[in-house]
Amino acid sequence: MSVPLEITGPLAPPRANGELVFAEPWESRAFAMAMTLTENGFLTWRDFQTALVARIEAWQTSAEATRPPWRYYDHWLAALEEVLVAAGHLRDGDVAARLRVLAGRPVGHDHR
Structure with a gap:
């Protein structure tokens, strides 16, 4: 099964020269998690897309003075978490x- 990614528009992941672009390592991990969970039946692509659209639309319609800077994968990760909670996986x-547990660890500590 392959997941149909949008090529253009607000749902399209960031690209450069046709290739997906990730600004930080966590972004590629979030992307891979959504793809893997969808391909293995833990969530549906339609549910994920619906959640992602809602997150992006909420950001677009929020007051410009109070909304955080645009970061596509912030919305991607929030949508993924929302769908996993709704499906009962989280x-x-x-x-x-x-995150609180990991943030409380000393610098250089492993992330188990």
Whole structure:
């Protein structure tokens, strides 16, 4: 199964010369997680796209003075988390709790 990625428009992942572009390593990991989870039946691409569209539209319609800078993969990751919670694969707050644990570790500590 292959996932149909948008080539243009607000849903299209960032590209340069036709290739996907990731500004930071976590972005490519978030991308790969969504693809793998979809291809293995843990979520549907339609549900993920719907959540991603809603996140992007909410950002676009929010007050310019209060909205964070545009970062496509912030929306991608938030949509992925939302769909996984809705499907029962994560509990609401699991990701935030894990981030707090990892952020509390000393610099250079492994990330298990």
